[in-house]
Amino acid sequence: MIMDAPFLIAASLTLLSAIAAISLRNLVHCALCLALTFIGLATLYLQLGAQFVGLTQIVVNVGAVAIVIVFAILLTRSGDSSDEPRFNKGAVWGFLIGGGVFGALGAAINASSISLKAAAVEPSLTVKQIGQELMGRYVLPLEAIGLLLTAALIGAVIVAMRETPREGGRK
Amino acid sequence: MEKLDQIFVTLKALVLGLVPEPFQLPVSILLSIVPIMLVFPGMFALTTVAERKLLGRIQNRLGPNRVGPFGFLQWAADGLKTITKEDIVPRNADKVVHFLAPVILLVSALLAYSVIPFGRNMHAIEIDAGILFFFAVGAGTELAVFMAGWSSRNKYALLGAMRAIAQMISYELPLLLAALAVVMAVGSLNPVDIVAAQDGGRGWGGVVPNWFVFTPWGFVGFVLFLIAAAAESNRSPFDLPEAESEIIAGYFVEYSGMKFATFFLAEYLGLFVICGMGVTLFLGGWHAPFPWFWCDWIPSWAWFLSKLVSIVLLYIWMRGTLPRLRIDQLMNFAWKFMLPMGLINLVVVGVWKYTRPWDYFGAEAVRWLVCVALLAVPYFLLGRNLMSHRKWGPRTYRYAE
Amino acid sequence: MTMETWLIFSAALFCIGLVGALTRRNAIIVLISIELMLNAANLNFIVFWRHGVNAEAAAGVMTVIFSIGIAAAEAAVGLALVIAVYRHFKTVNLDKIDSMKG
Numbered sequence: 001m002i003m004d005a006p007f008l009i010a011a012s013l014t015l016l017s018a019i020a021a022i023s024l025r026n027l028v029h030c031a032l033c034l035a036l037t038f039i040g041l042a043t044l045y046l047q048l049g050a051q052f053v054g055l056t057q058i059v060v061n062v063g064a065v066a067i068v069i070v071f072a073i074l075l076t077r078s079g080d081s082s083d084e085p086r087f088n089k090g091a092v093w094g095f096l097i098g099g100g101v102f103g104a105l106g107a108a109i110n111a112s113s114i115s116l117k118a119a120a121v122e123p124s125l126t127v128k129q130i131g132q133e134l135m136g137r138y139v140l141p142l143e144a145i146g147l148l149l150t151a152a153l154i155g156a157v158i159v160a161m162r163e164t165p166r167e168g169g170r171k
Numbered sequence: 172m173e174k175l176d177q178i179f180v181t182l183k184a185l186v187l188g189l190v191p192e193p194f195q196l197p198v199s200i201l202l203s204i205v206p207i208m209l210v211f212p213g214m215f216a217l218t219t220v221a222e223r224k225l226l227g228r229i230q231n232r233l234g235p236n237r238v239g240p241f242g243f244l245q246w247a248a249d250g251l252k253t254i255t256k257e258d259i260v261p262r263n264a265d266k267v268v269h270f271l272a273p274v275i276l277l278v279s280a281l282l283a284y285s286v287i288p289f290g291r292n293m294h295a296i297e298i299d300a301g302i303l304f305f306f307a308v309g310a311g312t313e314l315a316v317f318m319a320g321w322s323s324r325n326k327y328a329l330l331g332a333m334r335a336i337a338q339m340i341s342y343e344l345p346l347l348l349a350a351l352a353v354v355m356a357v358g359s360l361n362p363v364d365i366v367a368a369q370d371g372g373r374g375w376g377g378v379v380p381n382w383f384v385f386t387p388w389g390f391v392g393f394v395l396f397l398i399a400a401a402a403e404s405n406r407s408p409f410d411l412p413e414a415e416s417e418i419i420a421g422y423f424v425e426y427s428g429m430k431f432a433t434f435f436l437a438e439y440l441g442l443f444v445i446c447g448m449g450v451t452l453f454l455g456g457w458h459a460p461f462p463w464f465w466c467d468w469i470p471s472w473a474w475f476l477s478k479l480v481s482i483v484l485l486y487i488w489m490r491g492t493l494p495r496l497r498i499d500q501l502m503n504f505a506w507k508f509m510l511p512m513g514l515i516n517l518v519v520v521g522v523w524k525y526t527r528p529w530d531y532f533g534a535e536a537v538r539w540l541v542c543v544a545l546l547a548v549p550y551f552l553l554g555r556n557l558m559s560h561r562k563w564g565p566r567t568y569r570y571a572e
Numbered sequence: 573m574t575m576e577t578w579l580i581f582s583a584a585l586f587c588i589g590l591v592g593a594l595t596r597r598n599a600i601i602v603l604i605s606i607e608l609m610l611n612a613a614n615l616n617f618i619v620f621w622r623h624g625v626n627a628e629a630a631a632g633v634m635t636v637i638f639s640i641g642i643a644a645a646e647a648a649v650g651l652a653l654v655i656a657v658y659r660h661f662k663t664v665n666l667d668k669i670d671s672m673k674g
Contacts, residue, residue, distance in 0.1 A: 011581050018585055022592030022605055028321055032268065034604050035314055041611055042307075048622045053636050055303040057614075060640050063310030063343075065607065065647045067336060070317055072651040073600055074333075076658040087595045088667050094594030102587035109579045125630055127300050127360050130637075138634050145641045152645035156652035162659070 006047055014040030025086060027073045035066040052130055176470040179206070180292045203295040207284045215439040216246035222487045229491035253432040261425050265322035272319035273426065273433040279311030280440040287447045288363050290457045290472030301362040302350055305448055306343075309403070312441065313339050316422050319434070323425035331421025334498065335405065341505035342402035342409075348513030349396040352388055352520045353452045362448075366456030382455035387542040388519040393453040395513055397482070400449060402505070404442040407490035409501060446482040447475075454478050508553050515549045578619040586612035599657065599664040603650045610643045 014037055021033035038061040045054035087094075134142050174181070183202050190198045220235060220243055227234025235242035260269060286301035288294040298304060313336055320332020354360055357368045372380050383389030402409040423434045450456060457471035496504070519542050526538045589608030592601060614636045621632025658664050 007577075015581070015584060015588070018588045018608055021608065022588060022596065022601060027598065027600060029268075030601060030604060032314070032318065034607065037608065038611070041615060044615065045618055048618050050618050050621070050633055050636070051298065052300050052303070053614075053618060053633055053640075055300050055307045056637060056640055058307035058310055059303065060644050061607075061611075063307070063313060064340075065644055067313055067317070067340065068647055068651055069600065069604065070321075071336075072654055074321075075655055076600070076664050086597065088597045091595040094591055097594060098587045098591035101590055102583060105583040105587070106580060109576055109583065125628075125633060127303075128358070130630065130633065133630055133634060134637075138638075141634075141638055145638055149641060149645050152649050156648040159649070160652035160655045 007044070010040050010043045010047065014044065023086075028070065031066055031069045031073060034069065035062050038062050038066065050125070052125070052127055175468065176291055176472075178470070179290070179472070203285075207295065208281065211284065211440055211443055212436060214443060215436055216250070217243075218439060218483060219249065219435075220245045221484075222490075225484070225487050226491050229488075250432070254429055256428040258428040258430060259425075261324060263324040264425065265324070268318045268322035269425075270430075272315050272322060273423075273430045273437065275311055275318065276315035276437040277433055277440070279308050279315065280437045280444060282308045282311075283441075283444040284447070286362055287444065287451060288366050288456055289447075289475050290470065293457075293472060294363060297361065297363050300360045302354060302360045302365075302448075305362075305444075306347060306350075309343070319426070320422035323422070325425050327420075328422050328424050331424070335422060338402055338405075338409065338501060338505075341502060342399045342509070345395050345505065345509035345513045346399035346403060348510070348517060349392040349399065350448070350452055352392040352513075352516050353383055355517065355520045356383065356388070356524060362451050362456075366451055366458065369455040369458055380455055380458065380460055382453065382458070382460075384453040384455075386523065387539065387546055388516050388523055389453055391512065391516050391519075391546050393449070395509060395516070396449050396453065397485075399509065400442075400445040401486060401489065402501075404438065404445055406442065406486050408493040408496050410490075410495060442486065443479065443483065446479050446486075449482060450475060450478045503557060508557050511553055512546075512549065515546065519545050575619060575623045578623075579616065582612045582615040582619065585609075585615070597665050597667055599654045599666055599669075600651070602666065603647065603654065606650070607643060607647065610639065610646075614639050 017033045017036040017040060021030050021037055024030050024033065038057060042054040042057045042062075045051075045057060183199070186202060187195055187199055223245070224234040224242065235245040238244040238248045260266060283305050285295040286298065286304050316335045316339070317332050320328045320330075320335070323329075353365060357365050359365060359368075369381050369383060372378060379385050384393045401407075423431060426434060457475040459469065459471075459474050522545065523538070523542055526534075526541070529538060586609050589605040589612060592605030592608065596602060596605070617632040617635050617639070621630070624632070654664055657669060661669050663669065
């Protein structure tokens, strides 16, 4: 049981901060809790031996996604909407569906016949191997991701750009 | 010779030998952490005094000269003052976030030290993706700065935090690209391997040390790294986030007493660690600069520290002589000059790496010429482009909606 | 650690995200919830990679690396949309954004 202590700490931290991230009233607190969830998940990745993924998770999600969310919260001035109710009209159905999905998933996991044991030795996946895989077998997805990110970047800028009326022409 | 070099490693092994088996791991961790937590805050204390003395010299005044010999105990007086000051938290502040911000900043600055090799066999942890770890930990800095600025409920603090985050995100790209050039050349993200790759010398019987700064791409990468590191750690001339003459002190206006000191400490620790990374990546880490010269008796950690201190002194010099940039100059410089140069630098590393097998007469000269040309032409074009957009006109004001 | 524990954990994380996406009014919280669900899926890939028979193939790790990239693009576009919607409707409350003709 003592071997599981790191998992228990990280898992409970992740779950609690995830619950806080969707339930707190103040949106900035939600974003900060989301960052905490990402960090907790990164430690879980490290426990599973996926070092590169864990660190990438922190660089991308904490360093970029959380910051972008925070910027969006400040730009939409929704940081202090304390007078409105938090949940929408059909919230009860949302809770029911969420609970139902968890029940179904839990039952499926319990009933499944595959129960794989973790390999005794931790699979050693060096950064070099990951790089060679990325440049070898996975080079096409890599290019596609590059294209997607460029398109998303341009798209995001255009969508968020202020529409200024053009001078001397139709708007 | 060997003994002085490995003195700390031997000491640690000696102490570990005295400890019973089950406690060896925690004691070993403690022995790696405690020196870092002592040496670098101590260096911070001395740097604050040295910085004020040097700035005083640059600005034709004396600087601190009352406490201790030549004022070199000023840090003790400052420390006592900040510890005994009252800790004021604004009434409207978000108490928890306000408290956590300096803590997170300090922790992320200290964590980054764990992957830097300070000397031969002297590194707290050796992980495969050390450089990535360094930048991952840096992500905590941005979040801490935002937390400090937002939780203070002060418009200057929020302005400072927004400036700081915009600046950090913009300059993180050139910083990463500069580091990536070295990673590409070495083929490893492990700082220990990167230092090992810069061993020895070359040219005329090894006169020139094998540091990456003495290659065309390494030089460009080092300059990019230095500029971006200054911006990342909010040093002048990139100190807009805390411009005391415009927004009083930026994101830590509302901090006082020990929390303010924590910010100050974390900022300098961040500066030291990023300089340490620069030394590791470009200046050969702990390798001696004269591989051909009789200086074996100087230990490797002394070389590392002296290189680190020289870069810090360079930053103090820059602070004393350069005026602060404007926000549009800052952004234009990052996106229109540093980023393209960083990308071109990556191409040049590729060229450099794949022209290594050339071995006809004069191949080395051709290789240098091609790489320098590949870097110099974009440098002049980008620089001219940056300068040509300078428009002088009546000042316009824009107001917030 | 058995694989079931990991799977139950990631299922819980996924359902937290699902509940958040279905119940909250604020568009930004809905985006946060979608991020949580994506991360739960990522964790599953890593768990199966670690417990799988062919760990050298690294397919799970690769999928997660690509997935992190896609999540970043999704967050950028999603938040840009939220900002555009805010500029138009002056609110990000999803209950109030219900007219199709601006």
